[in-house]
Amino acid sequence: MTDAVKPIHTDEEHAAAVAEIGRLWDAEPGTPEHDRLEVLGILVDTYEAARWPIDPPDPVEAIKARMEQAGYTRGQLADLLGSQSRATEILGRRRRLTMDMAWKLSQAWKIPAETLIRPYETRPD
Template identity: 35%
Template sequence: MCKVMKSEEQYDLYLDEIEALIELESEQGSKEQEKLELLTLLIKDYEERHYKFEYPDPIEAIKFRMEQQGLKQKDLVQYIGSKLIKHYTL
């Protein structure tokens, strides 16, 4: 029986169960599919309550990726245009 998750241990067990259900490749509408959907919702709820994800500032994310790839502002002109680059002054 599926219950609302209250521990990391339960979370891990449900993840394992989801993996096993996915491998079954059961048909839509089957009991296995319904259980998979329920477990997915429970996992989503648990993650939203326990794992806060903060999205980075878009410009900072672009700068970070540029640095990783060794890119300069001029390298992005073909993708986003020179006006946008000047506007945001990456």
């Protein structure tokens, strides 16, 4: 544990940092070990975000995920978007979200607006 904490540049350094995090996992807050744990966590997170970026879901997948996560129904989506047919068209990718729909979803269901306004594929009628 006397080794200095350094930036992570390789998968090997990443694996070593993850192993060290495992060893330090139960460190008491306020101790040097806990400080090291926090710094290693930040370094690992930064490396992983750069090495294995995760694209946000497209708008339709984000809506479906939020519905599943929160237990929202198609009826609730229809109420939010204005009609059952509109909700069905959005979920079936036959219609794009308008800015007004994206805003309502973002405000009511707390889906990030950046996710809802991303371009996505639609299916022809």
